[in-house]
Amino acid sequence: MFRTIEQSDRQLWFELSDDQKAIIGPLREFLKTEIAPGAVERDKSGDFPTEIVTQLGELGVLGMQVPECYGGAELDTSTFVHIIEEIAAVDGSLCLTVASHNSLCLGHLLAAGSEDQHATYVPELASGKKLGAWALTEPSSGSDAASLQTRAVAKGNTFTLNGSKSFITQGTVAGTYVVIARSDPPQEGRPRTHGISAFVIDGDSPGLIRGKPEQKLGLRSSDTTPITLDNVVTSTEGLLGQRGEAFTDVLEVLDGGRIGIAAMGIGLGRAALEIASRYALERRQFGTPIAHFQAIGFKIADLVTELEAARLMTLRAAALKDAGRNYTMAASQAKLKGSTVGVEACDAAIQILGGYGYIKEYEVERMWRDARLTRIGEGTDEIQRLIISKEYLKRFH
Ligand SMILES: Cc1cc2nc3c(=O)[nH]c(=O)nc-3n(C[C@H](O)[C@H](O)[C@H](O)COP(=O)(O)OP(=O)(O)OC[C@H]3O[C@@H](n4cnc5c(N)ncnc54)[C@H](O)[C@@H]3O)c2cc1C
Structure with a gap:
């Protein structure tokens, strides 16, 4: 007979595992206390946050997928996705620094480098002594x-x-x-x-x-x-x-990078939608919280659904990558979805906040400006569509 699986026994692949919770919990706390308070000021000054990056190195965030023997955290790609989303939710700039260092520079070194090159370059990058x-x-x-x-x-x-x-x-x-x-x-x-x-x-x-x-x-x-x-x-x-023969490696590096950029779009969109949702419950017009107007409530409903879809697509691409399967199309789909929905959520958040959404203090305009890059970097929307159509149409040849 089939054994009945208790609800609590089930491992749902899209939820954080206990190991992931042990990483993400303290990271969230660190991001909330150390990173979030300065994000507005860094956006104004444009100063590169050297000290923060050093701290991230100490936390293992700069060698997320580097093997432990080179001082890395050796995390799987879905954990990487969750971490990137969390960082994006507080500071898009810092997120791009972390994502590009891990996926592009380290990603290429790990994919194509010799053992000697790994030993020479990877430990200093993984610890954050050097950035890539x-x-x-x-x-x-x-x-x-x-x-x-x-x-x-x-x-x-x-x-x-x-x-x-x-x-x-x-x-x-x-x-x-x-x-x-x-x-x-x-x-x-x-x-x-x-x-x-x-x-x-x-x-x-x-x-x-x-x-x-x-x-x-x-x-x-x-x-x-x-x-x-x-x-x-x-x-x-x-x-x-x-x-x-490096172009093949370049394409592989970009596939991996796109998973990170998808997560970045989702993190920024999620954060903007959270700000907008809290605001919509507090802000009253015509004697009622604006969240109770369907025009606002349905906007929130659509976006939270789209963000969830994008997250699942991104985790799917991550799972395919970790399983050693082809994930080119999945990564491009995740990137296209994650970046478009991320920008849409930030834009909607500005609209929900009305005039305040246009003011820097409320942060959603920064999130929109930051998210906009995710539709351009590591292959524009149009290039993702080219890849997706090419990969999909292969099935019909
Ligand atoms: C903040 C930032 C950080 C970046 N970081 C890096 C980095 O670390 N390393 C790095 O190497 N690069 C980096 N880039 C570059 C980025 O990857 C490119 O900007 C991006 O790939 C687009 O190239 P492009 O700007 O030359 O635009 P173009 O290729 O000139 O494209 C212009 C427009 O034409 C469209 N287009 C082009 N070809 C086609 C086609 N065949 N069909 C339909 N439409 C098409 C594009 O989609 C786009 O809308 C970064 C860019 C930015 C803005």
Whole structure:
């Protein structure tokens, strides 16, 4: 006979496990007491929060998926998703710093690096002694990443890198950079993605020139900077993965990164909706709390439902990744949904707060500005739709 499973015995895959609760509980407390109070001020000043980032390193947040042998927390991707959502809910800028450091720079090093490269670079990144940056985008190459112009010329056992990179998160503050460049010309009969290589470069390498941090709409205390590579020389030991074959790794890194950006959109949307819901219960117009007007209550109902759907999609992509299954389409779907719904929830929160929603003190306008990036970074909405349609249509060939 089938055994009756008690409700309390059931492990619901989308809920926090006891292990996850033990991590998220103290983290929430830390975020509430140490991070949330300064978020408005950091948004105004645009100052990068070096001290906070150091504290996050001590908490293990900067090496979330790094194996324990390199000093990391070795968390699975669904735990990573929950943590990213929590950080986004209090400070979008800090969330982008954490997400890009973990998913892009460390993600690429872990996926393609040799054991020697892991031992050299990963422990300092996982502990937060150094921050990581990942440099793919260029002034004339964004969505069409394979058209990049940065060149890596091989000579003996060295490569010399020349080119410009744009919008690099941690561009000024990073100690370790993963740089994508063309090392070999495209060959006839081979895709143009062939010939692209990745390099790990020390922040103090001669010729690595950091530009002026960008003045952004949102995510103002995250560091976004153009960088120039002016004859940066690296030995062949700096080559990450196989020469000329890095584009496959780049796509894998972006798949992983998109799970983080989805969670970031959801965290920002959730936080804005919470502020709006509390406000709607307190704010009275026409003699009644505005939450009791269906126009407001239904808006809240739709958004909480959409956010839940986005969260489930993101956790599904995370579960597929951890199971070693293909998750390209799932990650793009999660990113498209999480970022769109996140922005919609922030926008609706501004509307629910009325005039106060437009005032900085109430925070929802900052959340909207921060969330807007999630529809652009690590592949725009349009690029996610291209990926989803391509992956889905494969089934009908
Ligand atoms: C705050 C911030 C942080 C970032 N951090 C990093 C980082 O750390 N590292 C890094 O390498 N990059 C980073 N980026 C760059 C980011 O990934 C790119 O901005 C993004 O991929 C889009 O590229 P683009 O800006 O060149 O836009 P473009 O590619 O020029 O696109 C412009 C518009 O055209 C649309 N479009 C382009 N191609 C198509 C198509 N085939 N079909 C339909 N529509 C299309 C796009 O969707 C978009 O709407 C960051 C950007 C920002 C703003």
